Amino acid sequence: MLAGRGKGRIRPPRRGLASPAENIDFNTIWGELATSLHEIHTKDVSRLSFEELYRNAYKLVLKKMGDRLYENVKKFEEKWLREEVKTKIQNLLSGGNLINAATVGIIGMSTNEKRVAGEKYMKGLKAAWEDHNLCMGMTTDVLMYMDRVFCTDNNKPSIFTAAMGLFRDHILRSQVATEGSDSATIESILISVILDQIHLEREGDIIDKTLIRSCIYMFEGLYEAEGEDENEKIYLTSFEPELLNVSRSFYRSEGESLLRNSDAGTYLRHTAARLREEQDRCRSTISPLTTSKIREVVEEELLTRNIREVIEMEGSGLHFMLDDDRMDDLRLAYNLESRIDPKKTELQKAFQKRVVQMGTEINKAAKTTSIVAAPTNERESGKEIAAPATKVAAPNATALQSIAAIKWVEDVLQLKDKYDNIWTHAFQEDQGLQTALTRSFHEFINEFQRSSEYISLFIDENLKRGLKDKTENEVDAVLEKAITLLRYIQDKDLFERYYKKHLSRRLLMGKSVGGDVEKQMISRMKLELGNHFTQKLEGMFKDIALSGELTTAYRDHVRLLDDGSRERIELSMNVLTNTFWPVESWDSAAKATCIFPPDIERIKAGFENFYLSKHTGRRLTWQPNMGTADIRAIFPKVQGKDAALAKERRHEINVSTYAMVVLLLFNDLPAGAYYTFEDLQTKTMIPPNDLIRNLQSLAVAPKTRLLIKEPMSKDIKPTDRFYFNDNFSSKFLKLKVGVVAGGNRVESEKERKETEKRNDEMRGGIIEAAVVRIMKERKELPHQQLYTEVISQLRFTPDINMIKKRIESLIEREYLERVEDKARPAYRYLA
Amino acid sequence: MNGLIYFNSSKYSDLKIRCEGQEFNAHKIVLCGQSKYFSAMCDGDWKEGVDGVIELKEDDASVVKAMLHFLYRFDYDGSGNDQGRVSPMFFNSRVYSIADKYDVPALRLLAKEKFEEAVGTCWNMDDFVHVIPEVYDSTPPTDRGLRDIVVKVTHEHIKTLLEKKEFQYAIEETVGFAADIIRLMAGGGNLVRRKYECPNCNNF
Known part of the structure; x- marks a missing residue:
């Protein structure tokens, strides 16, 4: 079949497209192609041979007629769009309602009419767009060789891209014939229809999301220029800015009306719902590209702009939520403000x-x-x-x-x-x-x-x-x-x-x-x-623990010395280190002293000897106001009275040390004799207040009336007389004479002042010590720096005046001196 | 397992390719994966897709067979032996052209290799001069693949070739060929590409 077969020389075959002899007539081939393209556009494809179309286009490109082919296809598409597609869309606009809606605003149209007209228009455009895509897809397939060879070699956009540009220019961006309104294009009407639908949905209506999404796809699929720069999508250049504008004003006015008409909780819940809605809308109806931008709009308009007012809302704001433990609302308030302000x-x-x-x-x-x-x-x-x-x-x-x-x-x-x-x-x-x-x-x-x-x-x-x-x-x-x-x-x-x-x-x-x-x-x-x-x-x-051991040691010590001649008096004591204990608060009113009865004095001396022999160089001070004593008392028979008194009664009584001292005095007193208050005071030297308090416990309190006071009254007067109460009786063997104000309680105003005063004195000392410590190390220091360092060392907030006074006092005592020649005041340490 | 055995096999065949009265059994999965031409054809609602028959008009059945062979077995016989006594230079040039037409890049590379080898040995044969117009007519002018090979070989043996009368015809008749030779000679044996430099910005 090849031309050279059978001959001595091989001849190249002279047939087929490779043959230069075959003349190619552009117009004939293009005529065939154009007919087929038209059939593609009218969806009459099934009898078209791909091979034939492709071969024709291939031939033209191979024979350097690619540019003519390319331009002819563009012209064909342009004509198709202008004459067929646009006419159809224009027909959808008859009546002019939508055009007015787009350019003038929606007047006199019911929501339903608006929606129906809008949907019709969107459907029309959606169909046109999908048709165009489909046809261009097929056309591109047929013209594949042209795209691959001609477009690449000549830096032309692919025929598909070019056709998309044609759709943009001759459909979307083309003016719509209208009366009155000037610049309505198919695109501007579509955008306003979509925005209107979105508005309807925001107001609670149900709209055809899928339909809108299809129209958005169109915007996303088209670009401002043939370079198809992702940032130049028509969606981003035309649609989105308008969407954001409209949304901004919508949410601004919604925010204002919510502020007027709702409580804070409702406001927040509504805002959260809006944020969710917008996110969903971007996913289902508009485009994920807008998610973050629309979120910003809602956040700015509903949150940034109003959050302060919402939180401060009278009767429902944060105040109320906190008081009422509205956890959900509080959480919401937190979450929402976190969105716009990391500091909340x-x-x-x-x-x-x-x-x-x-x-x-x-x-x-x-x-x-x-x-x-x-x-x-x-x-x-x-x-x-x-x-x-x-x-x-x-x-x-x-x-x-x-x-x-x-x-x-x-x-x-x-x-x-x-x-x-x-x-x-x-x-x-x-x-x-x-x-x-x-x-x-x-x-x-x-x-x-x-x-x-x-x-x-x-x-x-x-x-x-x-x-x-x-x-x-x-x-x-x-x-x-x-x-x-x-x-x-x-x-x-x-x-x-x-x-x-x-x-x-x-x-x-x-x-x-x-x-x-x-x-x-x-x-x-x-x-x-x-x-x-x-x-x-x-x-x-530690003191308490040591005291326990000491008591035992002392008891053993005494037992060894014991000759049995006298009834032993047990002593237990707490030896307290002066600096650990708040000694000063115990004898605030007067020095706690008293004259102990000889027996007690002897024990006291005995213990002092014992203690000081172990710890030389220490000084013991006794705090009789802090102690208690267990005493055994025997009350004599009282004849002629009721049975309870008819026999001798023994009681073990727990009293304060002071009360013990007082009671022991009565041992030396003949029956029926008395002491006046003054007698008692001179004999015991107990501070008057303590004495009064103890006598109240012993002579006034009904259950522990070991003494009888004459005259009987609550108050204690210097001339009052006190007798031993022979008639005392109690059904308890053990008694405790309560000590007035024994426990811890709130300080009176006066006490508190004293506490504060003492505290201030102590602070004074601490401040002084700090100043000396710092100055000793630094030798010389500006005034301000010294203050700062002192304050940083203290664990309380000092009174500045107090520091000043202390420094002055140190200067007076020549620990410090002022440095005179410095511009800023400073101090120097004097060794 | 072994897809190679399905070349021209009717087993699982879902496509027939006809060319010059010959019919080949083919498989969409094999063809469409390697050629956009076939995939676009099978994906659309075209006549071929509906009928399951592709009629490749204006192609050589032997070349189509070589292409199919390659699609199934990644190689073809470039010697031209089973085509009677067709010169391998011709045959491989045709395969190159069909690979370009139906967008099978791997086949294009292979055909180019085989062509270069054939030209290297057969340039002094009579039919070399007929290969020149064949190459220049069967691919678009921007396709340098086979052109550069032909020009280079011609340049190397220009004196010998000029003695042939047939060669003189080829120079005169083949558009672009003489120009390519001159460019090559002017470049001292190096091929000078046609480049356009913008005088203002030095961009191409």
């Missing part, structure tokens, strides 16, 4: 404000109770009756105050629980909000002058022996929390002072629940406040 400024501000408000209210309540209690306290002081039973029944002023103190701490803890809970569950343990919370507690706790005292008292209350209403674990939990309150206290030294005072009473009066719990508390404090803070407290425990 507004939330933080409102949160802090409300916490401080609540705290201040607690403070106020505690103060009110104190004020109510205070006057009675003043009036009744000195005439209290040591009868625990009545205390519970009708709380007296002091007790009331203590209750107020406990209540204050409990309220604060409750408040902390509440807000901690909100912080954990609604605010996702946000760092910034935690700081705000801490700052708030710090603020109102330190604003309250008695916070240190109250917290210490609260701990005391929980560490006291014999509390029945809480289990051990509960107490533990409460204490754990109380400790956290310490974090907020600024003047930790003052707290230490109170804690020492309360602890000392617990330890010395034997009221503490026990060493373990106490020590656990100390180690908690150590964690919270540091080592130095608990040193003295630990010293106190």
